[in-house]
Amino acid sequence: TGVSLSEDMGEDSYNILPALLGETFDTPIREATVHHSIRGKFAIRKGRWVLIDAPNGDDNKEPDWFVEERGYVPHHHPGELFDLERDRIERFNRYAEYPEIVEELKTLLEKYKREGRSVSR
Template sequence: MILHSVNGRFAIRDGNWKLLAWRWSGGYSDSQKKADGTPVYAGLPEVQLYDMEKDPRETANLAGQHPEVVSRLMARLEKQVAEGRSTPGAAAHNDVPVKISKP
């Protein structure tokens, strides 16, 4: 299952795994800054991987511990976004350009 945020950031679910293909989540925008002027998401990892059965609140990013899962889900996400669909059928197009963060 492919998911995306209101600002077009993508995620993909497969079984218990959820891969977020961006470095921040939940309410942050490109324009939000810390007191020192740096973006609120500066220094965060490019992707996030969560085991939704064990961690439904998404508190422990497991991307570094499971690079094979990240690679598999990232490949599937990129393929489905490039094809403009996640269901069988002819390729479609996306309404806007899509940028997916890479680990």
């Protein structure tokens, strides 16, 4: 659009227009993507992994019939970690199996929250 943004506008945004127009990239456009719910819950996706920093989607809980129909496996962990390469529908929580990935993603998420953005400037 040709509109210039000041430093405090679109502070966590990346220009993805080239990707939408078909340009290919050798590396990801951004290191990780942060998701934020209306109730203040966070998730972070980096590569094949997504960490949900809540025990069960919390404010976006699926109805019981849906959980049963899809075969979601119940758990009692403080968060959820999914391997999107092997489990696109996020059925199997890997939180307890990969504590090093949980820690890496939690650390990165906290860094982004502390700095107020995930875009390097």
